[in-house]
Amino acid sequence: MAAAGVVVVGAGIVGATAAWQLARRGVDVVLVESEEPGRATSAGAGIVQPWRPAATGPWARYSDLAGATYPQLAGQLAEDSGRDPSYATVGGLTVSRDVTALRAMAAELEAARTARGWTGLGPVELLEPGRAAERFPVLDEGFGAVWSAGAGRVDGRLFRDAAVAAVERAGAVRLTGRAELVADAGRVRGVRVAGEQLDAEAVVLAAGAWTTALCAPLGLALDLAPMRGQIVHLQLPDDGTADWPTVMTLAEEHGHHYLLAFPGGRVVVGATREPDAGFDHRVTAAGQRQVLDAALTLAPGLAAATVLETRVGFRPVTPDGFPLLGAVPGWDGLVLATGLGANGLTYGPLMGVLAAGLALGEPAPFDLTPFAPTR
Numbered sequence: 270m271a272a273a274g275v276v277v278v279g280a281g282i283v284g285a286t287a288a289w290q291l292a293r294r295g296v297d298v299v300l301v302e303s304e305e306p307g308r309a310t311s312a313g314a315g316i317v318q319p320w321r322p323a324a325t326g327p328w329a330r331y332s333d334l335a336g337a338t339y340p341q342l343a344g345q346l347a348e349d350s351g352r353d354p355s356y357a358t359v360g361g362l363t364v365s366r367d368v369t370a371l372r373a374m375a376a377e378l379e380a381a382r383t384a385r386g387w388t389g390l391g392p393v394e395l396l397e398p399g400r401a402a403e404r405f406p407v408l409d410e411g412f413g414a415v416w417s418a419g420a421g422r423v424d425g426r427l428f429r430d431a432a433v434a435a436v437e438r439a440g441a442v443r444l445t446g447r448a449e450l451v452a453d454a455g456r457v458r459g460v461r462v463a464g465e466q467l468d469a470e471a472v473v474l475a476a477g478a479w480t481t482a483l484c485a486p487l488g489l490a491l492d493l494a495p496m497r498g499q500i501v502h503l504q505l506p507d508d509g510t511a512d513w514p515t516v517m518t519l520a521e522e523h524g525h526h527y528l529l530a531f532p533g534g535r536v537v538v539g540a541t542r543e544p545d546a547g548f549d550h551r552v553t554a555a556g557q558r559q560v561l562d563a564a565l566t567l568a569p570g571l572a573a574a575t576v577l578e579t580r581v582g583f584r585p586v587t588p589d590g591f592p593l594l595g596a597v598p599g600w601d602g603l604v605l606a607t608g609l610g611a612n613g614l615t616y617g618p619l620m621g622v623l624a625a626g627l628a629l630g631e632p633a634p635f636d637l638t639p640f641a642p643t644r
Contacts, residue, residue, distance in 0.1 A: 273299040275628050276469040278448045281310035284475035285432035286621025292439035299442045307550045310425040312582025313614040314537045316515045317421035318361050322381035330635040335619040336389045342618050350435035355427035360514040361420025364412040375415045391418030407570025425614045457603040471628040475606040478585040495583035497546035499556035500539035503574035507534040526563035538564035552579045586610040594640040604628050605642040
């Protein structure tokens with residue numbers, strides 16, 4: 270039987286960040302990583318555009334804090350890990366053929382930036398049809414756009430790998446295997462991995478869509494389920510794609526599809542949102558068609574691109590769209606951190622930071638009641 274200060278279950282972007290934050294503060298940490306297929310961090314696209322003008326209350330505090338801290342966290346992580354976590358500020362386009370709607374969006378962003386102090390958002394500009402394609406050359410030239418200079422992109426796998434490297438550099442232990450919570454008398458006392466019990470003062474459960482199953486033996490019925498997302502990676506000739514911005518659409522147009530590019534000609538297009546697929550880790554013909562149809566509608570210049578791969582991830586979603594973050598009533602020593610849905614790579618690092626603080630008994634920087642795991 271071994272012991273630790275804090276055990277973190279789940280090594281996606283949330284769990285790995287939480288373990289890194291704990292380790293850099295000198296806490297005795299064990300990070301437990303499963304090998305389940307379909308982990309959301311590995312399949313996520315990587316648009317980092319956290320600013321939400323319509324958000325109110327704690328969700329506004331959360332999104333604003335995420336936007337303010339992401340660049341600093343990425344810089345700290347590069348120093349602590351000795352790796353490039355891949356975060357880059359490339360700017361973002363929100364595209365539409367409806368210039369009136371884009372003008373309203375630009376005004377809303379400007380007003381919210383002033384009212385809520387969004388220094389990270391950067392300049393906002395309305396681009397008339399044709400000008401968006403100057404910045405993302407394969408776009409349909411009929412789209413206008415709202416340009417926000419502060420938007421970024423991140424490769425979730427690289428950010429997560431950097432956080433794990435920082436954890437190990439700090440002397441923490443990393444285990445691979447399926448964890449089971451060890452609990453009695455209203456307290457979670459640790460986890461069991463591959464038959465070995467690991468006692469801990471606190472457990473951070475950041476296991477994404479699998480958190481529901483891990484909590485079931487405690488009698489906790491979480492309102493959390495997997496939503497399958499299929500995301501296609503394409504290859505273009507390497508022609509300056511490292512500097513291309515992210516591309517999103519207005520919510521009412523083209524569903525929830527988006528485009529973003531990485532160095533070397535890789536372009537990511539996505540994504541399906543399939544709440545009824547369970548943990549079925551397959552690429553489907555319908556999903557592939559949906560993603561590619563939307564991608565070519567937005568960016569017909571991608572027609573000749575090579576299809577490299579399709580990634581499948583299970584996003585952890587809640588009915589009200591709020592995450593599960595906080596202590597669990599009736600079970601001392603347990604902190605839940607999951608439920609970010611399709612926004613895990615945008616909001617995950619901040620969730621990891623907050624979960625680490627909660628595991629150490631620190632107060633949250635704002636009211637987390639709407640995020641209560643058993644609400």
